[in-house]
Amino acid sequence: xKKFIKLNPSQLLISVFVVSISVGTLLLKLPFxxxxxxxxxxxxxxxxSAMTVTGLATVDPGTTFTTFGQLIIALLIQVGGLGIMSFxxxxxxxxxxxxxxxxxxxxxxxxxxxxVGGIIKLVKYLFVFSITIEMIAMVFLAIRWxxxxxxxxxxxxxxxxxxxxxxxxxxxxxxxxxxxxxxDPIINIxxxxxxxxxxxxxxxxxxxWKKRSYRKxxxxxxxxxTGTLVLNIVAMFFIFCVEYSNxxxxxxxxxxxxxxxxxxxAVSPRTAGFNTVDMGGLDETTxxxxxxxxxxxxxxxxxxxxxxxxxxxxxxxxxVTFLRGKNDIVVSKRTINSSFILKALAITMISIVFVILGIxxxxxxxxxxxxxxxxxxxxSAFGTVGLSTGLTGMLTxxxxxxxxxxxxxxxxxxxxxxxxxxxxxxxxxxYPQEDILxx
Amino acid sequence: xKKFIKLNPSQLLISVFVVSISVGTLLLKLPFxxxxxxxxxxxxxxxxSAMTVTGLATVDPGTTFTTFGQLIIALLIQVGGLGIMSFxxxxxxxxxxxxxxxxxxxxxxxxxxxxVGGIIKLVKYLFVFSITIEMIAMVFLAIRWxxxxxxxxxxxxxxxxxxxxxxxxxxxxxxxxxxxxxxDPIINIxxxxxxxxxxxxxxxxxxxWKKRSYRKxxxxxxxxxTGTLVLNIVAMFFIFCVEYSNxxxxxxxxxxxxxxxxxxxAVSPRTAGFNTVDMGGLDETTxxxxxxxxxxxxxxxxxxxxxxxxxxxxxxxxxVTFLRGKNDIVVSKRTINSSFILKALAITMISIVFVILGIxxxxxxxxxxxxxxxxxxxxSAFGTVGLSTGLTGMLTxxxxxxxxxxxxxxxxxxxxxxxxxxxxxxxxxxYPQEDILxx
Ligand SMILES: [K+]
Ligand SMILES: [K+]
Numbered sequence: 083x084k085k086f087i088k089l090n091p092s093q094l095l096i097s098v099f100v101v102s103i104s105v106g107t108l109l110l111k112l113p114f115x116x117x118x119x120x121x122x123x124x125x126x127x128x129x130x131s132a133m134t135v136t137g138l139a140t141v142d143p144g145t146t147f148t149t150f151g152q153l154i155i156a157l158l159i160q161v162g163g164l165g166i167m168s169f170x171x172x173x174x175x176x177x178x179x180x181x182x183x184x185x186x187x188x189x190x191x192x193x194x195x196x197x198v199g200g201i202i203k204l205v206k207y208l209f210v211f212s213i214t215i216e217m218i219a220m221v222f223l224a225i226r227w228x229x230x231x232x233x234x235x236x237x238x239x240x241x242x243x244x245x246x247x248x249x250x251x252x253x254x255x256x257x258x259x260x261x262x263x264x265x266d267p268i269i270n271i272x273x274x275x276x277x278x279x280x281x282x283x284x285x286x287x288x289x290x291w292k293k294r295s296y297r298k299x300x301x302x303x304x305x306x307x308t309g310t311l312v313l314n315i316v317a318m319f320f321i322f323c324v325e326y327s328n329x330x331x332x333x334x335x336x337x338x339x340x341x342x343x344x345x346x347x348a349v350s351p352r353t354a355g356f357n358t359v360d361m362g363g364l365d366e367t368t369x370x371x372x373x374x375x376x377x378x379x380x381x382x383x384x385x386x387x388x389x390x391x392x393x394x395x396x397x398x399x400x401x402v403t404f405l406r407g408k409n410d411i412v413v414s415k416r417t418i419n420s421s422f423i424l425k426a427l428a429i430t431m432i433s434i435v436f437v438i439l440g441i442x443x444x445x446x447x448x449x450x451x452x453x454x455x456x457x458x459x460x461x462s463a464f465g466t467v468g469l470s471t472g473l474t475g476m477l478t479x480x481x482x483x484x485x486x487x488x489x490x491x492x493x494x495x496x497x498x499x500x501x502x503x504x505x506x507x508x509x510x511x512x513y514p515q516e517d518i519l520x521x
Numbered sequence: 522x523k524k525f526i527k528l529n530p531s532q533l534l535i536s537v538f539v540v541s542i543s544v545g546t547l548l549l550k551l552p553f554x555x556x557x558x559x560x561x562x563x564x565x566x567x568x569x570s571a572m573t574v575t576g577l578a579t580v581d582p583g584t585t586f587t588t589f590g591q592l593i594i595a596l597l598i599q600v601g602g603l604g605i606m607s608f609x610x611x612x613x614x615x616x617x618x619x620x621x622x623x624x625x626x627x628x629x630x631x632x633x634x635x636x637v638g639g640i641i642k643l644v645k646y647l648f649v650f651s652i653t654i655e656m657i658a659m660v661f662l663a664i665r666w667x668x669x670x671x672x673x674x675x676x677x678x679x680x681x682x683x684x685x686x687x688x689x690x691x692x693x694x695x696x697x698x699x700x701x702x703x704x705d706p707i708i709n710i711x712x713x714x715x716x717x718x719x720x721x722x723x724x725x726x727x728x729x730w731k732k733r734s735y736r737k738x739x740x741x742x743x744x745x746x747t748g749t750l751v752l753n754i755v756a757m758f759f760i761f762c763v764e765y766s767n768x769x770x771x772x773x774x775x776x777x778x779x780x781x782x783x784x785x786x787a788v789s790p791r792t793a794g795f796n797t798v799d800m801g802g803l804d805e806t807t808x809x810x811x812x813x814x815x816x817x818x819x820x821x822x823x824x825x826x827x828x829x830x831x832x833x834x835x836x837x838x839x840x841v842t843f844l845r846g847k848n849d850i851v852v853s854k855r856t857i858n859s860s861f862i863l864k865a866l867a868i869t870m871i872s873i874v875f876v877i878l879g880i881x882x883x884x885x886x887x888x889x890x891x892x893x894x895x896x897x898x899x900x901s902a903f904g905t906v907g908l909s910t911g912l913t914g915m916l917t918x919x920x921x922x923x924x925x926x927x928x929x930x931x932x933x934x935x936x937x938x939x940x941x942x943x944x945x946x947x948x949x950x951x952y953p954q955e956d957i958l959x960x
Binding site: 324365366367369370371374397398400401403404405409420421423424425427428431432438441442445446452453454 | 763804805806808809810813836837839840842843844848859860862863864866867870871877880881884885891892893
């Protein structure tokens with residue numbers, strides 16, 4: 083135990099994830115977890131997918147697993163989504179142990195908070211808030227599903243999908259995900275509300291709750307709110323226009339259903355991963371567009387993945403600032419520190435490198451698959467999104483291993499991994515500057 | 522004339538390119554330029570492709586154009602490759618006019634030199650050096666082609682391909698480019714020597730010529746030499762391994778020819794655009810890998826395109842520096858100014874955005890083409906590379922227009938365009954800094 087604690091925060095985080103996924107795999111492999119026998123690789127795949135709140139599935143969760151198995155999946159999602167760290171701290175609290183700086187630093191790392199103080203308070207809020215939201219949403223979902231499936235199955239379905247949506251897991255218990263509810267207002271509103279709240283980042287919610295005035299909000303909150311709104315509107319418009327007459331997606335729907343479907347498929351790719359239209363039927367243009375949305379992802383410190391919206395915004399703002407011949411990135415009368423540019427650049431580049439390596443590897447193992455489907459699958463796994471054009475179910479054994487690894491990487495975060503490998507060192511000598519040519 | 526001079530450097534550069542391409546289009550459309558009638562759009566396409574030294578072709582240059590037409594193409598390549606700017610200054614010199622600061626700034630912009638002084642001298646060197654290299658190479662190529670095609674055709678072919686190679690244009694007068702010379706040492710060595718020299722950047726050559734010692738070389742030169750060597754070796758190894766048993770590319774070649782082909786196809790994608798194996802027959806993994814090479818491109822101030830090798834290196838070094846927890850990018854005991862990071866970031870991001878927009882547009886116009894072929898075509902045009910998996914000849918009218926525009930953008934440089942649109946302004950107010958969360 084002493085040796086375990088001696089690991090640095092990143093190594094500890096990775097260890098905890100590995101242990102949880104292993105336990106999850108064992109539980110899903112239990113005879114009463116599935117109706118029929120499933121392979122170890124599929125149990126590992128589903129456990130990793132649930133723990134990393136991705137939602138990709140090599141077997142159909144609805145028909146493969148028993149209610150017990152589905153409960154395990156829901157628990158893994160909840161553990162993964164809220165963050166093992168918050169759980170670890172909670173267990174420390176419940177055991178009455180004093181929380182040391184080391185654990186608090188670990189939490190800070192996990193939730194990406196800028197100050198150490200108030201972390202514990204935040205985790206308590208986080209826990210209470212999440213459970214409350216999930217319970218309220220469960221009631222709303224039950225309005226639809228109890229009449230449809232009866233009390234016990236209806237409630238369980240409401241419970242499962244409430245957890246899956248709030249934690250941005252994207253798991254659904256129907257083989258075609260939520261396609262049958264494409265025009266259903268309750269399902270569209272409740273599910274998307276859950277994953278937007280879960281994906282915008284807890285700090286944003288706390289900030290909105292405390293300030294209650296746009297002007298007083300922190301820069302981070304303003305960027306997240308405006309960015310989310312603009313990106314969602316653009317995405318909805320794009321999907322609506324491109325897919326309008328595609329018979330495999332929006333073509334045969336009424337105008338109202340077309341709008342619901344465009345809305346849902348616009349907000350879902352940035353980590354939620356649910357779908358109300360067939361991803362395999364989308365136009366290649368839309369598929370490529372969704373790949374970009376999946377890569378950008380949700381908010382920092384949320385249940386979502388991707389490089390994060392603020393990272394993308396900092397890069398975009400840095401580019402615009404450079405083009406305008408200015409030095410400081412100024413938004414809403416605040417200057418963004420240049421160290422954030424370097425951080426955003428590093429996050430984006432490492433992510434691009436990992437995604438490219440993933441695509442190259444999967445291209446080698448999946449000879450039959452088209453390049454675009456492979457690219458979609460890799461970015462979906464890396465951004466822990468869970469959408470698929472249909473490749474997941476056809477993956478080879480090697481392909482499954484690659485996607486498992488990418489989901490793991492995507493959730494742990496490339497930065498965390500790299501930090502754990504590299505030991506930071508102080509600059510000792512400062513060398514003279516020299517200009518080079520770029521562009 | 523007065524009004525023309527009042528344009529800022531970027532606008533002037535764009536104007537000159539537009540005029541040259543228009544004149545080129547008219548000349549290629551002349552009855553004695555082609556054996557049969559060609560469409561205006563194809564004349565425009567070839568003129569743009571030659572002037573931007575891209576090498577993509579909607580009609581086969583070898584069989585479509587007469588020797589006169591091919592001469593026009595060679596001239597457009599030479600004008601485009603050496604840079605209209607150097608020509609403009611030369612014309613000014615020849616007319617005995619004093620070169621004003623404005624013209625010198627224009628030159629500086631075009632050649633990406635860090636100081637205004639010595640620009641004119643550089644252009645003179647550039648001109649003499651290029652012609653000399655091209656003439657020497659022409660002699661070597663004639664050794665192969667005069668015996669094969671007779672004196673007049675053999676010399677013309679040597680002349681044409683020497684210009685096409687040195688300027689990284691990638692135009693060849695055989696329908697299958699250089700595939701018939703896959704194992705020919707003379708062609709492999711002379712052609713690749715030409716485009717590597719032409720693509721590494723004139724400043725690097727001058728530096729090597731003057732210093733003649735690696736230790737004394739400028740940081741830019743060191744980065745370019747090391748980067749080019751490492752990237753070429755990695756690329757050769759990659760292509761050799763992936764394509765080794767592919768019957769459509771290396772599979773049926775002898776080991777020696779396999780090595781020549783891997784070498785050639787490794788060094789050519791970073792702007793040269795010649796090919797000795799069938800691009801359409803490559804494994805999807807190799808195609809994707811070549812897309813990355815094409816995006817990176819050649820050296821600053823060279824006849825090549827892409828975001829440039831140093832840009833990619835700065836981004837990579839910045840990422841590594843960040844991961845090591847350091848602030849300064851240190852290479853070879855020199856610190857790279859942080860302003861270069863912002864510049865490299867901006868260049869890369871604008872390029873990515875343009876490429877993405879191009880892919881989305883071409884996806885809409887080319888319904889029949891596969892996504893990977895479209896991606897390849899757009900990056901090839903943007904990096905002014907000229908390789909194609911076969912899509913160029915099948916482009917729709919709208920698709921041709923899009924590729925013409927992308928080649929133009931790729932050569933003029935996204936930065937130049939953006940600078941010409943935006944008017945730089947001084948920072949007036951400095952706002953307080955505020956932290957945000959990324960990643
Ligand atoms: K997900
Ligand atoms: K080229």
